[in-house]
Amino acid sequence: MKKTKELAAFILSAAMILGTVSVANAATYDDPITSVDISLEYDLSNSMKAADIEVSSSTDGVDTVTVSSITNVAYGKRPTVTLKIKADTSSGYYFDSEDASELKTESAFTLSGDEAEYKSSKRTSNSAVTLVVRLPKIGSTDEGGLDVEEVSWIDETGVVEWSEAEDANKYSVKLLRGSSTKTTVSTTNTYYDFSSLIRQYGTGTYTVKVKAYNGSYGGDEWTESEELDVTSDNMSSVTGGVYSGGSYSSYGSSPAYAPAYSPAGGQLPAASGTSAGAWLRDSVGWWYCNADHSYTTSDWQQINGLWYYFDANGYMVTGWFQSPASGYWYYLDPVQGNMVTNQYIGSYYVNAEGVWVS
DSSP states (O other): OHHHHHHHHHHHHHHHHHHHHHHHHHHHOOEEOOOEEEEEEEOOOTTOOGGGEEEEOOSTTEEEEEEEEEEOOSTTOOOEEEEEEEEOGGGTEEOOGGGTTGGGSGGGEEEEESOOEEEEEEEEETTEEEEEEEOOOTTTTSTTTTOOOOEEESTTSSEEEEOOOTTOSEEEEEEEETTEEEEEEEESSSEEEOHHHHHHHOSEEEEEEEEEEETTEEOSOOEEOOOEEEOTTTHHHHTSOEEETTEEEOOTTOGGGOGGGSGGGTOOOOOOSBTTEEEEEOSSOEEEEETTSOOOOSEEEEETTEEEEEOTTSOBOOEEEEOTTTOOEEEEOTTTOOBOOSEEETTEEEOTTSBBOO
């Protein structure tokens, strides 16, 4: 009986102690937070991360504000940022369940600093609130990030070049004859050779329009070149060259490079251009004369960082091509001949190795 009474007294004492602690703890939550000021600072950029955003709060009772996630960080998208707001419960501050509905509304939050827009919020416990905000569209605050400043023809040839846009990873290029758009191409270069197309479309007044893109997001305006007047008198010079890596070489109209000097004929002229070799053209097509007067046949050759395939007679191959060695399909630029990579050709995609994969 004595042990039973002692046990009962112990349980009663423990209960009183726990009750006292509970009352004490309950008493600490006496300052509800009903609204929160949030300041954000960030560098809005493509592929930005949570660490690129600084957040803080001047509201009494807010212990910490942290960025828990960020999504939609591609160029042209509006990033969505999730913030976790913690109350300083050790000082008696908390988010009261009775204010839960109010804490789910935009009126409970004031956003300052760099621009942000309220999206949603929710009280998750006495000590925490989740706030979701949206930032401006990536690229919208970049001054001239997708601006093409100048488009020009190179020395009255069929090659056009343009200034590089800082944030661009590709360009859309339109060739117009008069007011009619004849073709639109996509390229990652800052130049394009329209000489063969101009030869196909004939004499007339040509202009080119260029727009820069980052992914699917394009610049605000097309930048147009000056006019190029193509007549029967200058057609040969306009369409007689090739452009590669920043230099233009016009071999096609020179008598020194007549068909007799084709790879099929086996005769090689003195190579013109750099010590690395020179591009030559005859009535059949383009070929590459190496510095030692050799030329590649039935094989690949890398020239100025780009890959080309030359047929059994040494002529540059263009368009879709199936490698006899591997059986893989490749796409060789129909004008410039270089192997295309990481692009859709119509509905077909070639990967970083130039191989058709889907």
